[in-house]
Amino acid sequence: MTTHTFDVVVLGGGSGGYAAALRASELGKSVALVEKDKVGGTCLHRGCIPTKALLHAAEVAEHVRDAASVGVTATLDGIDPAGVRAYREGIVAKKFKGLEGLVKARGITTVAGFGRLNADRSISVGDDVYVGADVVLATGSYSRSLPGLEIGGRILTSEQALALDVIPERVLVLGGGVIGVEFASVWRSFGSEVTIVEALPHLVPNEDIAMSKGLERAFRRRGIQYSLGVRFQTASQDENSVTVTLEDGKEFTADYLLVAVGRGPVTADLGFEEAGVKLDRGFVTVDQDLRTGVPGVWAVGDIVPGLQLAHRGFQQGIAVAERIAGLSPVNVPDSQIPKVTYSSPEVASVGVTEDAAVTEHGADAVASYEYNLAGNGKSEIIGTSGLVKVVRLKDGPVIGVHLLGDRVGELITEGQLAVAWEAHPEDIAPLIHAHPTQSEALGEAFLALAGKPLHAL
Numbered sequence: 001m002t003t004h005t006f007d008v009v010v011l012g013g014g015s016g017g018y019a020a021a022l023r024a025s026e027l028g029k030s031v032a033l034v035e036k037d038k039v040g041g042t043c044l045h046r047g048c049i050p051t052k053a054l055l056h057a058a059e060v061a062e063h064v065r066d067a068a069s070v071g072v073t074a075t076l077d078g079i080d081p082a083g084v085r086a087y088r089e090g091i092v093a094k095k096f097k098g099l100e101g102l103v104k105a106r107g108i109t110t111v112a113g114f115g116r117l118n119a120d121r122s123i124s125v126g127d128d129v130y131v132g133a134d135v136v137l138a139t140g141s142y143s144r145s146l147p148g149l150e151i152g153g154r155i156l157t158s159e160q161a162l163a164l165d166v167i168p169e170r171v172l173v174l175g176g177g178v179i180g181v182e183f184a185s186v187w188r189s190f191g192s193e194v195t196i197v198e199a200l201p202h203l204v205p206n207e208d209i210a211m212s213k214g215l216e217r218a219f220r221r222r223g224i225q226y227s228l229g230v231r232f233q234t235a236s237q238d239e240n241s242v243t244v245t246l247e248d249g250k251e252f253t254a255d256y257l258l259v260a261v262g263r264g265p266v267t268a269d270l271g272f273e274e275a276g277v278k279l280d281r282g283f284v285t286v287d288q289d290l291r292t293g294v295p296g297v298w299a300v301g302d303i304v305p306g307l308q309l310a311h312r313g314f315q316q317g318i319a320v321a322e323r324i325a326g327l328s329p330v331n332v333p334d335s336q337i338p339k340v341t342y343s344s345p346e347v348a349s350v351g352v353t354e355d356a357a358v359t360e361h362g363a364d365a366v367a368s369y370e371y372n373l374a375g376n377g378k379s380e381i382i383g384t385s386g387l388v389k390v391v392r393l394k395d396g397p398v399i400g401v402h403l404l405g406d407r408v409g410e411l412i413t414e415g416q417l418a419v420a421w422e423a424h425p426e427d428i429a430p431l432i433h434a435h436p437t438q439s440e441a442l443g444e445a446f447l448a449l450a451g452k453p454l455h456a457l
């Protein structure tokens, strides 16, 4: 057994873990980063980046399909799965190389192997022991399934769906949250017959109801089918197809079933509880500064209850490294973190929904405004419909911004600034949005809420 001593030992090299490692080394700490697979984690290798590459390929297919509508002569001859794979893998490989170079350049010691937390807070990797004055747990998440629904064969998680080398003729998606909706969007653009099964009454059920309804309308127009409000009961498969039965007896049959019902924390059998780290339904219990109850042991990313997003992991990793170095970074509540669903159309939001605002503050204290993208020149040009919705407290700040439409994910940063800086629409109304941009739609909503609508009533 060899013992290695560092200022900081990080377990898990995904978004949360590598951000903690990078920032800690920048602040002069010696850092070991333990990773059993590849630095970059879920987001880079199986999540954000490869799925957004797929969605871009899907967007290109749609543009070619619709080219005649803008006077361009082109025909979509088909989708080449091997070509899409090469493009997607090329992007991931480039980003991975860049990240590996950065980690090396910062002088971080990468330890390849499976790590376990010991009772004395050290981390074992094989016969080696890594001792850190501080330890950051960042082991991430895995695709969940439902009781009685076994993954395998034609029943896929997002990992297997990404690796699929065929375009399914018919595909079922169990779960109408972010991951399910994004894959449904890709497959439809590639020509599949797609049906989404969601137990709750709406697609993207965590979003403002106006966005869910708008996405449902847009998906219906695209020919994406969905069943809402009825729970899954069973699934069976043979060598040709898979059949899903719902609790009301309805059946759906397709070539494949994607199970996208959420992600669970990777915290079992890693020695966490034996070392005194408290878990709640598998998630690590932390205080507002991301400290576990064990002195010097911190947790970041998807194992911490809340939004499971890469940029939240980055932010938490940075904050923990800074606290370890004696700095006092601000806490960023989940309500200030932007969320984007990158389907066509996209859904983007920050802050609270109108329903949540009314529940918290009462209907009389809340005002909202919806601006339809039909009135926005740039949206008309790129051929997207959609909606901007801003929620404010009456005579008070903006507390929620909700967007629907192609490319609106790029606009959410303005909403985030408004919500996090507690701006009043009156503060933003004099700030001019470039014409013609989609951001003007947001400007119109702020103008209207400030009592001076321009291109609206």
Ligand SMILES: Cc1cc2nc3c(=O)[nH]c(=O)nc-3n(C[C@H](O)[C@H](O)[C@H](O)COP(=O)(O)OP(=O)(O)OC[C@H]3O[C@@H](n4cnc5c(N)ncnc54)[C@H](O)[C@@H]3O)c2cc1C
Pocket: 011, 012, 013, 014, 015, 016, 017, 018, 034, 035, 036, 037, 038, 039, 040, 041, 042, 043, 044, 046, 047, 048, 049, 051, 052, 113, 114, 115, 116, 138, 139, 140, 141, 158, 179, 266, 270, 300, 301, 302, 303, 308, 309, 310, 311, 312, 313, 342
């Ligand atoms: C299909 C899909 C699409 C997504 N799209 C987006 C998106 O567009 N935007 C967004 O913000 N988020 C997206 N996410 C979510 C995002 O990927 C996660 O929020 C993010 O990766 C969480 O980072 P993390 O560091 O907590 O965990 P992870 O990225 O899961 O990293 C954990 C790392 O720890 C390693 N590890 C685990 N246990 C051990 C051990 N015992 N020893 C050594 N190493 C270990 C793992 O190998 C892994 O590399 C997506 C996720 C999926 C699945």
